[in-house]
Amino acid sequence: MSRNTERYRVTTRFYLIATVSVVTLLTGMATGFDLFYRLFYILTITAVLALIWLIYTIKSVEVSIRRERIKISVGDRISDRLQIRARGSFIKSIVILEDESTIPGYTNRTALVPSKGYRLSNSSTPVTKRGLFTIGPTSVTSSDVLGIFHGKFYSGYQEQITIFPQIVNADRFQLQAHIHSSDSSIVRPTQVLTPHAASVRDYAYGDSLSRIHWKSTAKQGKLMSKDFDLGLSDQIWILVDMESEAQYECENRITDEIMISAAASLMKKYTDSNIPIGFIANGDRNIRLKCNSSESHFEEAITEMATLKPEGNTSFDELIGSLASQWGSNSSVVLITTTSSLKWIPRLIDLSYRKINTTVVIANPRPKTDQLKFQEQVSKLSEIGISPYVITDQGTLSENLSETHIQREMRIYEQ
Numbered sequence: 001m002s003r004n005t006e007r008y009r010v011t012t013r014f015y016l017i018a019t020v021s022v023v024t025l026l027t028g029m030a031t032g033f034d035l036f037y038r039l040f041y042i043l044t045i046t047a048v049l050a051l052i053w054l055i056y057t058i059k060s061v062e063v064s065i066r067r068e069r070i071k072i073s074v075g076d077r078i079s080d081r082l083q084i085r086a087r088g089s090f091i092k093s094i095v096i097l098e099d100e101s102t103i104p105g106y107t108n109r110t111a112l113v114p115s116k117g118y119r120l121s122n123s124s125t126p127v128t129k130r131g132l133f134t135i136g137p138t139s140v141t142s143s144d145v146l147g148i149f150h151g152k153f154y155s156g157y158q159e160q161i162t163i164f165p166q167i168v169n170a171d172r173f174q175l176q177a178h179i180h181s182s183d184s185s186i187v188r189p190t191q192v193l194t195p196h197a198a199s200v201r202d203y204a205y206g207d208s209l210s211r212i213h214w215k216s217t218a219k220q221g222k223l224m225s226k227d228f229d230l231g232l233s234d235q236i237w238i239l240v241d242m243e244s245e246a247q248y249e250c251e252n253r254i255t256d257e258i259m260i261s262a263a264a265s266l267m268k269k270y271t272d273s274n275i276p277i278g279f280i281a282n283g284d285r286n287i288r289l290k291c292n293s294s295e296s297h298f299e300e301a302i303t304e305m306a307t308l309k310p311e312g313n314t315s316f317d318e319l320i321g322s323l324a325s326q327w328g329s330n331s332s333v334v335l336i337t338t339t340s341s342l343k344w345i346p347r348l349i350d351l352s353y354r355k356i357n358t359t360v361v362i363a364n365p366r367p368k369t370d371q372l373k374f375q376e377q378v379s380k381l382s383e384i385g386i387s388p389y390v391i392t393d394q395g396t397l398s399e400n401l402s403e404t405h406i407q408r409e410m411r412i413y414e415q
Contacts (some may be wrong), residue, residue, distance in 0.1 A: 006058050006153040008051075014148045017043055050144035054151050057092040057142050061085070063155040065099065065138050074130050074166040074261065080108050082121040082138065095142045097121070101135040103163070104128060129257065130163045132307045164306045165257070165264040172402035173266060175236070175332045176359045176386060200224050235276045235291040237327060238263050241316040241337035242283035242308060255338040256283075256310035258363040258391055262336055262401060264302050271298040279304070282312035282319050317344040320351075329355040338363040340373040345380045352384065360388035361401070378405055 021043045028036030062085040072078060082097055099108035108123040137156040143149060200216045203223030216224035240263050247255050263279065270277045276291035279301045287304050289297070314322075316339050324347065327333060333356055337344070348358050360381060364374055381388055387404040391397060403411070 006055075006151055008054070008149060008151045011143070011147055011150055013146065014047070017047055017148060021047075046146070047148055050146050050148045054093060054142060054144045054149050056088070056090065057095065058140070058151040058153060060087045060092065061095055061140060061142075062087075063097060063138055063140055065136070065156055067135075071164060072127060072161065073164040074127055074257065077124045077126050078103070078106065078135075079124045080122070082108070082110060082123075084112070084119045084121065086119075093142045093144055095140060097138055097140055099123075099136060099138050100158075101133065103133045103135060103161070106135070127163055129254075130165045130260065130306045131309075132160060132162055134158050135161050162303065162306050164302050166261045166397075167268050167302075168261065168265045168396065168398040168401070170262075170265040170269045170398065170401045173269065173389070175334070175357060176404075200226055235278070236270055236332045236334065237278045237280060237291065238266055238334045238336065239319070239323070240279075240281040241312075241319070241335075241339055242281050242310045243312045243315055243319075243339065244310055246316070246337070246339040246341075247310045255363045258397070259336045259338060259361075260305045260308065261397060262361055262363070262391060263334075264305055265397070265401065266334060267298055267301050271295065280319075280323060281305075281308055282314045284309040284311040315339075315341070315343070317341065317347060320344055320347045324351060324354075324356075327351070327354075327356050332357040332359065334359045334361060336361040336363070340377070342377060342380055345377070345384070348381075348386065349384055358386060360386055361391065362388045363391045382406075 021040055024036050024040045024043065028034075028040060064083045064085075066081045066083070068079050080099060082099070084095075084097065086092065094111055097110045097112075099106075101108075103125075105128055106125050108125065110121040110123075112119065112121075136158050137154040139152060139154055141150070141152045143151065200213050201224065203212065203225045213224045213226045240259050242256060242259075263281075267277055267279065271293060274293045276293045278291040279287060279289040281287045281304075285308070287308065289301055289304070316335075316337050320335070333351065335344075335348075335358060337360075348360075351358050362374070362377065378388065378390075387406040389401055389403075390405045390408070391400040
């Protein structure tokens with residue numbers, strides 16, 4: 001592993017010893033007492049031996065680090081293994097090894113006295129934030145026993161690492177359909193995978209694994225496939241509100257992390273079902289990914305999500321208004337937001353008239369003082385026939401995406 005040139009520096013103790021040595025020497029020269037000369041020699045020899053000891057310790061230590069080369073997401077752990085090899089049998093100073101990184105909360109620091117042979121140091125750190133970060137190189141520092149000199153070198157290289165958003169099980173999430181009296185849509189069976197399963201039938205040769213209804217298969221004792229309908233949606237758009245003014249942190253839960261995780265989970269759900277899905281966000285950069293059902297499209301989307309910062313300056317209301325004309329009828333739009341504003345809700349009425357199905361997800365880890373604004377939002381949405389999914393600090397993200405607000409209230413009431 002690459003090793004940079006060692007660097008040595010003196011500490012404040014060196015200047016203290018140097019001052020004492022000079023004063024001792026001058027006193028000896030002025031008085032002629034041998035005691036002062038001997039003290040000067042002792043201080044000088046001690047300083048030289050301390051430097052030699054430190055140089056020996058630094059040069060006799062070799063460090064290598066091994067990291068697991070896997071895809072890392074929020075909620076995973078970064079596992080590292082430091083291997084320290086020391087040459088020579090003489091006693092060495094304490095060595096401190098630290099793996100430098102910009103990943104929040106990441107620590108890999110070890111202090112030990114190297115002995116001849118190999119020693120291993122393992123670390124495992126949980127990942128709490130997505131983004132593009134650096135990790136490495138490993139710094140190796142030491143000082144002599146008197147703390148007169150300080151030595152340091154770096155081992156390894158600096159690497160970039162992408163932390164992807166957390167993906168949870170969102171199988172119970174359902175798109176909401178708003179039916180109007182003027183809606184003449186009918187449910188028709190189709191071989192195209194859509195968000196809406198109409199029925200279950202016997203397995204037919206050529207059906208993909210994603211069409212198999214496993215619960216019915218287990219119950220019937222034979223393969224059963226899902227039938228889908230075209231009556232409600234032929235593509236899905238996910239829109240995430242990354243306006244800077246709408247974000248906040250409450251009880252260590254950051255709203256942009258919650259929303260991106262929800263978006264990634266829904267992208268995974270519908271990509272696995274071969275349903276075309278697009279992604280739109282207004283963060284530090286505008287992201288517009290067209291609808292596609294390929295695995296490469298999903299990888300592109302979560303890579304964009306990983307590095308997206310909540311620094312947008314376009315309000316959610318303006319964002320919906322600028323995109324509404326691009327969504328055709330029979331499309332489904334999933335709106336994910338944390339804003340307490342009510343201005344964007346009337347936009348949903350226009351979408352409904354155009355037969356665009358809208359599902360709302362609200363990230364709501366707000367303190368109790370802001371709950372009145374949230375209740376007003378829910379009330380306004382209910383007036384136009386929408387019950388949002390609400391992500392709270394009660395339960396996991398997967399559980400929050402499994403039932404709408406009204407479903408949760410009814411379940412709690414029945415209990």
